[in-house]
Amino acid sequence: MATNNDIWAVVETDNTGKPKKLGLELVSMAAQVAAQYGGQGGAVVIGPREAAEVVGQYGASQVFYCADSRCKSDIVGPAAAAIASLISQHNPRLVLLPSTPLGKDWTGRISGKLGLGIQADTTELTVEGGRATTVTPAFNGALRVSSQFTTEGQQTGLVIVRPGTATAQRNEGAQASLQEVAVPGDVTPGMTVVESVVEKGGVPDLAGAQVIIAGGRGLGSADKFSLVRDLADALGGAVAATRAVVDMGWIPYAYQVGQTGKTVRPKLYVAVGISGEIQHKVGMQTSGTIIAINKDPNSPIFGFADLGVVGDLHQVVPPLIEEIRRRKIG
Amino acid sequence: MNIVVCMKSVPETTAEKRLLSDGTLDRDSVPVVINPWDEYAIEESLRIREKGDGSGEIVLLCMGPEGSTETIRKGLAMGADRAVLISDPALHGSDMWATAAVLAAALKNMQYDLIMFGSQSTDAGGGVVYNIIAEMLGLPAVTWINEIEITDGKVRGKRGSDVGYDVVEAPLPAIASVTQTANEPRYPSLPGIMKAKKKEVANMSLADLGINGSQVGLQGAKTAVTGSERPQSTRQKQMVKVEDPETTAKVIADFLESRKLI
Ligand SMILES: Cc1cc2nc3c(=O)[nH]c(=O)nc-3n(C[C@H](O)[C@H](O)[C@H](O)COP(=O)(O)OP(=O)(O)OC[C@H]3O[C@@H](n4cnc5c(N)ncnc54)[C@H](O)[C@@H]3O)c2cc1C
Numbered sequence: 236m237a238t239n240n241d242i243w244a245v246v247e248t249d250n251t252g253k254p255k256k257l258g259l260e261l262v263s264m265a266a267q268v269a270a271q272y273g274g275q276g277g278a279v280v281i282g283p284r285e286a287a288e289v290v291g292q293y294g295a296s297q298v299f300y301c302a303d304s305r306c307k308s309d310i311v312g313p314a315a316a317a318i319a320s321l322i323s324q325h326n327p328r329l330v331l332l333p334s335t336p337l338g339k340d341w342t343g344r345i346s347g348k349l350g351l352g353i354q355a356d357t358t359e360l361t362v363e364g365g366r367a368t369t370v371t372p373a374f375n376g377a378l379r380v381s382s383q384f385t386t387e388g389q390q391t392g393l394v395i396v397r398p399g400t401a402t403a404q405r406n407e408g409a410q411a412s413l414q415e416v417a418v419p420g421d422v423t424p425g426m427t428v429v430e431s432v433v434e435k436g437g438v439p440d441l442a443g444a445q446v447i448i449a450g451g452r453g454l455g456s457a458d459k460f461s462l463v464r465d466l467a468d469a470l471g472g473a474v475a476a477t478r479a480v481v482d483m484g485w486i487p488y489a490y491q492v493g494q495t496g497k498t499v500r501p502k503l504y505v506a507v508g509i510s511g512e513i514q515h516k517v518g519m520q521t522s523g524t525i526i527a528i529n530k531d532p533n534s535p536i537f538g539f540a541d542l543g544v545v546g547d548l549h550q551v552v553p554p555l556i557e558e559i560r561r562r563k564i565g
Numbered sequence: 566m567n568i569v570v571c572m573k574s575v576p577e578t579t580a581e582k583r584l585l586s587d588g589t590l591d592r593d594s595v596p597v598v599i600n601p602w603d604e605y606a607i608e609e610s611l612r613i614r615e616k617g618d619g620s621g622e623i624v625l626l627c628m629g630p631e632g633s634t635e636t637i638r639k640g641l642a643m644g645a646d647r648a649v650l651i652s653d654p655a656l657h658g659s660d661m662w663a664t665a666a667v668l669a670a671a672l673k674n675m676q677y678d679l680i681m682f683g684s685q686s687t688d689a690g691g692g693v694v695y696n697i698i699a700e701m702l703g704l705p706a707v708t709w710i711n712e713i714e715i716t717d718g719k720v721r722g723k724r725g726s727d728v729g730y731d732v733v734e735a736p737l738p739a740i741a742s743v744t745q746t747a748n749e750p751r752y753p754s755l756p757g758i759m760k761a762k763k764k765e766v767a768n769m770s771l772a773d774l775g776i777n778g779s780q781v782g783l784q785g786a787k788t789a790v791t792g793s794e795r796p797q798s799t800r801q802k803q804m805v806k807v808e809d810p811e812t813t814a815k816v817i818a819d820f821l822e823s824r825k826l827i
Pocket residue numbers: 450451452453454476477478479480491492493494495496497507508509510511512513514515518528529530531534546547548549601
């Protein structure tokens with residue numbers, strides 16, 4: 236079955252029912268890509284009608300939403316079945332999905348159901364001569380690999396997109412048509428959430444953060460992590476850490492950046508007391524600006540920092556926090 | 566309880582990567598290791614058996630070139646019982662969907678209560694293979710979990726959420742993909758390494774699995790690599806040495822302002 240020229244975005248909602256930021260980025264991106272094909276942007280929202288209304292302001296002409304409560308107990312199976320069923324009814328050319336654990340779970344299930352190809356971890360998408368080319372960092376970021384769907388136009392292509400690839404663009408006057416959809420009959424059960432635990436202080440959205448201040452073993456002790464938090468407060472950023480710090484129990488695994496942690500791409504990454512070993516580097520090397528503070532001038536981190544500050548972090552960070560606060564007020 | 570652990574052989578992170586003239590990675594020039602995420606899956610599978618009644622088999626399943634045998638031996642030395650390696654020239658260039666189709670075909674002929682995976686691979690991994698397989702085999706899957714437990718015929722674990730974590734579960738038989746856990750993958754002991762040399766590594770081809778080569782590999786792939794390049798580093802690499810911290814603080818703040826970051 237040939238596809239049409241429409242491009243869709245799949246949108247996750249948070250626990251208050253609001254669309255997630257990455258989803259809105261994808262909605263705007265879908266509309267832009269669709270325009271290049273002469274098609275229309277669409278969206279599938281797993282969440283309530285209110286979320287679909289918001290999504291309609293970001294460039295989608297048609298918004299499908301699935302508000303079925305079954306998508307909350309089993310977060311994967313019912314939603315993936317609903318999205319797959321919409322794809323097989325409407326045959327969009329490409330579907331953009333969020334590069335999050337849940338987005339990937341859905342993508343895999345949809346591909347398995349419908350036999351569709353996947354481009355994962357996309358950081359760029361261009362259209363030329365009626366074909367989409369996606370770019371993905373591979374081999375720990377040592378290479379940038381471009382690929383295409385061999386089946387483009389014949390079957391829907393699933394593109395998993397990283398945060399920050401596109402900008403969410405709101406147009407309040409936009410009129411989208413909203414349509415509620417049901418969970419179809421053929422659901423393969425995914426996983427059941429038996430308990431949702433809220434952690435004090437919350438969890439950082441590292442993948443989507445614009446500014447990240449990361450602390451390493453060089454901080455010296457767990458209580459000195461407050462330096463990192465205060466600097467993050469001053470710069471309006473999120474806090475992250477190396478594995479060394481996670482292993483010592485100074486901070487939970489959710490904050491770990493690197494090969495076996497999260498991959499991040501903020502506009503600013505400040506590495507405080509971090510050596511910059513390759514396993515850490517691969518999780519943050521595509522950040523916009525990198526600033527490193529380390530007392531060892533031979534530390535590997537200085538090999539890929541825009542600004543390298545050689546010195547004792549305990550001496551530099553407190554006046555830096557003061558200086559930034561002063562300039563923000565002034 | 567029988568567990569299959571799917572493990573991938575990947576280029577070592579620290580190794581220098583060279584490109585072939587066609588732009589693909591020169592895989593022969595780089596040392597390979599078990600995908601670090603899969604080492605956690607192997608460790609957890611051994612712990613599940615140790616915590617239980619100690620019975621049941623742990624089998625490693627790998628699709629990859631024949632050179633993967635060396636990496637597989639390391640997993641066997643950690644304590645897995647035997648391994649299945651699917652190697653076939655026709656698999657060159659397989660994409661995620663094709664990889665999943667091949668692994669799913671192999672799994673159909675295996676005994677399992679639980680199939681374990683790493684949550685992503687470090688080479689070109691997208692973290693999607695296990696969900697495609699789950700759908701193909703009609704199995705539930707708990708993914709991106711740690712603190713994995715088996716109780717009352719269910720697999721359970723903690724999965725990070727926006728506000729903390731979810732406790733998620735699925736009835737066996739099921740798929741589980743793990744993240745880095747507090748349990749460091751064990752180093753193979755010397756006796757473990759000796760024993761591993763005698764453990765079975767069964768080689769399977771596509772014909773053994775009843776798969777037609779045109780459905781997988783470059784021919785059957787639904788995606789194709791069209792080019793690759795090394796990212797150009799445009800880092801400024803400006804260095805400042807701290808003499809007077811107050812002055813350095815100003816230098817950093819000026820730098821942030823010059824890049825419109827404050
Ligand atoms: C399979 C595998 C997976 C891994 N995955 C990850 C991962 O996901 N993420 C990750 O981060 N790591 C990972 N690692 C670990 C990685 O190799 C490094 O060990 C780790 O990143 C080091 O953390 P660090 O920089 O905090 O500590 P260190 O390497 O100990 O560096 C501390 C730095 O602080 C500096 N310092 C000390 N005191 C001061 C001071 N007073 N002022 C200024 N600077 C100071 C030192 O000069 C040093 O450079 C992994 C390793 C393996 C084998």
